[in-house]
Amino acid sequence: MLRILAQRSDGYHALQSCFEVLPWGDEMTFFTEKSQQPSVTICGFKTLALTDNIIYRAAELLKPFIQAPCVVHIKVNKKIPSGAGLGGGSSNAAATLKTLNTLWKCRLDATSLSALALKLGADVPFFMTGQSALVTGIGEHIRPMRFFSGYILLLFPPLPIATETVFNHPGLKRNQTPLPERLLRDSNFWINDCLPVVLSEFKEIKKLFDCCYPAMRLRLSGTGSTLFALFDDKQTALKQQKMVSQYCRNRLLEI
Ligand SMILES: C[C@](O)(CO)[C@H](O)COP(=O)(O)OP(=O)(O)OC[C@H]1O[C@@H](n2ccc(N)nc2=O)[C@H](O)[C@@H]1O
Numbered sequence: 001m002l003r004i005l006a007q008r009s010d011g012y013h014a015l016q017s018c019f020e021v022l023p024w025g026d027e028m029t030f031f032t033e034k035s036q037q038p039s040v041t042i043c044g045f046k047t048l049a050l051t052d053n054i055i056y057r058a059a060e061l062l063k064p065f066i067q068a069p070c071v072v073h074i075k076v077n078k079k080i081p082s083g084a085g086l087g088g089g090s091s092n093a094a095a096t097l098k099t100l101n102t103l104w105k106c107r108l109d110a111t112s113l114s115a116l117a118l119k120l121g122a123d124v125p126f127f128m129t130g131q132s133a134l135v136t137g138i139g140e141h142i143r144p145m146r147f148f149s150g151y152i153l154l155l156f157p158p159l160p161i162a163t164e165t166v167f168n169h170p171g172l173k174r175n176q177t178p179l180p181e182r183l184l185r186d187s188n189f190w191i192n193d194c195l196p197v198v199l200s201e202f203k204e205i206k207k208l209f210d211c212c213y214p215a216m217r218l219r220l221s222g223t224g225s226t227l228f229a230l231f232d233d234k235q236t237a238l239k240q241q242k243m244v245s246q247y248c249r250n251r252l253l254e255i
C-alpha cells in the first residue's frame with residue numbers, strides 16, 4: 001500500500017505505506033585492509049560510477065566519525081533489478097551504514113544512523129530496521145508491523161522506473177486519506193496511488209497488467225516497476241507463476 005497524503009513545500013510527498021521485508025535481496029560482503037586512510041572500493045556494478053553509487057555516498061557520510069580507519073572492499077552480488085521499486089539501492093545503503101559503523105568504530109547510535117540514512121533517501125531509514133513496518137512522513141516515521149503472511153509473486157517488467165518520474169507526474173493523486181488503524185491489515189484497502197500513473201505512462205506495464213487480469217490482482221511495489229500478487233496457498237501461487245512466466249521474469253517468495 002502506498003497512499004499519498006499531500007505534497008510538502010519542499011516537493012517531497014507525505015505518505016502512508018506498508019513496507020514488507022522480503023527474504024531475498026542483494027548479497028554484500030565487506031573485506032577490510034589495514035590502512036590509516038579510510039576508503040571504500042565497490043565491485044559488482046557494470047556501469048555505475050563509484051561516486052554515483054549510494055554505497056559510496058553512505059560511506060562518505062560516516063567519514064567524520066571514524067575512530068578506527070581502514071580500507072573496506074565491498075563486493076555486491078546484485079539480485080534486485082535497478083529501478084524496480086524494491087529499494088535495491090536503499091537497502092545497500094542501509095547495510096553499508098550499519099556495517100561501516102562497526103568496522104570503522106564510529107559508535108553512532110540507531111537514532112544518529114537513521115538521521116544519516118534519511119539524507120541518502122526517504123526509504124533508507126526503513127531498511128536500517130530490518131522489520132516490516134507502517135511507514136509515514138516522507139519515510140522517516142517507522143512503526144514495526146506485519147501485514148501479510150503467505151506467498152508473494154514478484155513480476156519484473158523489463159524496464160526501470162525512476163522514482164522522480166512518478167512523483168513529479170501531474171496526474172498523481174496527492175490528497176489521499178490515511179487508512180484507519182483497524183483496516184491496515186485488510187488487503188482490499190491496499191491501494192497504491194502511483195499505479196494509475198505507471199499504467200498510463202508505461203504501456204508495457206499496462207499490457208502485462210491486462211494480460212494477468214482477472215486471474216490475478218496485481219499490485220505495484222513503491223513507484224514501480226515491480227508488480228506483485230499475494231496468495232494464501234502455495235498451489236495457486238505456483239499455478240499463477242507458471243502462467244506469468246510466459247510474459248516476464250518473476251520470483252515467488254514465502255513471507
Ligand atoms: C516512494 C518509495 O519509492 C516507496 O518505496 C520510497 O519512499 C522512495 O524512497 P527513495 O527512493 O529513498 O526516495 P529518494 O531518493 O529520497 O527520493 C527520490 C525522489 O522521489 C520523490 N519523493 C520521494 C519520497 C517521498 N516521500 N516523496 C517524494 O516526492 C522526490 O522527488 C525525490 O527527489
Ligand SMILES: Nc1ncnc2c1ncn2[C@@H]1O[C@H](COP(=O)(O)OP(=O)(O)OP(=O)(O)O)[C@@H](O)[C@H]1O
Pocket residue numbers: 048052053054055081082083084085086087088089090092093121123161163222223224225
Ligand atoms: N547501490 C545501488 N544499487 C542500485 N542502484 C543504485 C545504487 N547506487 C545508486 N543507484 C542508482 O539509483 C537508481 C535507483 O535504483 P534503485 O534500484 O535503488 O531503485 P528503486 O528500487 O526503484 O529505489 P526505491 O524503491 O528506493 O525508490 C538507479 O538508477 C541507479 O543508478
